[in-house]
Amino acid sequence: MRRLPVYILIDCSESMAGEPIEGVQKGLAAMLNTLRRDPHALETVWISVITFDANAKQVVPLTEVSDFNIPTLSIKPGTSLGAALQLLAIRIKKDVQRTTADTKGDYRPIVFLLTDGQPTDNWEDAAAALKTVKPKLANIYAIGCGRDVDFNVLSEITDIAYHMKEVSGEMIAKFFVWLSASVQSMSQGAESPISLEKSPFANSGGFDLIDPYNLPIRSDVPLQVFLHSRCMNTKQFYMMRYVFIDEHKVYLAKSAHKLPDDFFSEGGDVPPAISSDLLYGGVPCPFCGNAGWGQCGNCGQISCNPDPLPPQIQCPTCLAILRDGGSGTFDVTRSSG
Ligand SMILES: [Zn+2]
Ligand SMILES: [Zn+2]
Structure with a gap:
């Protein structure tokens, strides 16, 4: 047969x-x-x-x-x-x-x-x-x-x-x-x-x-940005998706997805960091519902944060005690997507 x-x-x-x-x-x-x-x-x-x-x-x-x-x-x-x-x-x-x-x-x-x-x-x-x-x-x-x-x-x-x-x-x-x-x-x-x-x-x-001879034009900027974050309460990982808004040339928070526990065992190439200036809005942590997120100044880990931010929080990865560093611009670590 x-x-x-x-x-x-x-x-x-x-x-x-x-x-x-x-x-x-x-x-x-x-x-x-x-x-x-x-x-x-x-x-x-x-x-x-x-x-x-x-x-x-x-x-x-x-x-x-x-x-x-x-x-x-x-x-x-x-x-x-x-x-x-x-x-x-x-x-x-x-x-x-x-x-x-x-x-x-x-x-x-x-x-x-x-x-x-x-x-x-x-x-x-x-x-x-x-x-x-x-x-x-x-x-x-x-x-x-x-x-x-x-x-x-x-x-x-x-x-x-x-x-x-x-x-x-x-x-x-x-x-x-x-x-x-x-x-x-x-x-x-x-x-x-x-x-x-x-x-x-x-x-x-x-x-x-x-039509292979008339391909649609692709944007020269990535249309989506993915950030890996960690719940500060449960220590589990999730991913935030930001999508490009052409009119304003910025990325707007779109969704958050839980990641499997073995997620980091196989990494891809890491793209360059993105300025926090370009990222607008947030999505609640899918594990604990915290509304905000921040990046640890010590190890670079992104984690969910309560909003408003308490005077100090602990990084779930390196356990450093972090104080509110103000709202200046910083470079955010991206994932390969
Ligand atoms: Zn959380
Ligand atoms: Zn840290």
Whole structure:
């Protein structure tokens, strides 16, 4: 039986925190439900999931639909797209049966790459290797999510890139409906490229096919800034997301997300610090509800602070006693996103 290998590459960097990653998690479950009810898909479709943050990992090996277990996705800093593409090429060469003189091998794999950031590693060589290898290893569909996507990067990987402009749980759910339908039609032997135009949400306005010769212009400033903070009461870590407000050229606090306890075990490259002048507003600590935050003058740790600030507080990391240092400008340590 010829198999249809499907590789799903998921960006698990900080920019996916919250609704996007929860949407992907639910979307995978919905997709599996659909495929398990389809006799063609049950017979031919094999799925693998590769996630990438500071590292790339094949979290689910190529598995048939009936045996597939949905992985639990979690957020880490970094967007190692290059490592993910390299891993993809290695896995395809190992996993997929090639057609020989006496046997018909598997169908050409389909790859869905879901990313919303800018890579933080060296991705160019891996992208070039994938795009130029003959015969083509896979049909790759890249889906750039949100405002921060660098389509120059995606167009180096594949000619078929889509833009999901607003990333909500609802849009991601629709994406997985389309993905399931596409995989279903390919499992019935349709070798033609997948067409978004036939998708149930083609005309919803939130999803565009990118013209590789007319790429959308990307801002030259990062559109989001991520700060790692620590709750001064529970000592747990969380991440604050600031988004760029074009009109005023500053970043406004948008959301806070709890981070897993092992979050700092694998770091990415750290971008330059950002001036506190550019950061406006705050979001409450997701652990204790403290409204403010501050940075320790001793070790640089950011932590939640009560508002108004008491005369002195203790840094949860280096345990230094900090007195209110006034409201001057200072450089804030960023995360790689
Ligand atoms: Zn707190
Ligand atoms: Zn400290």
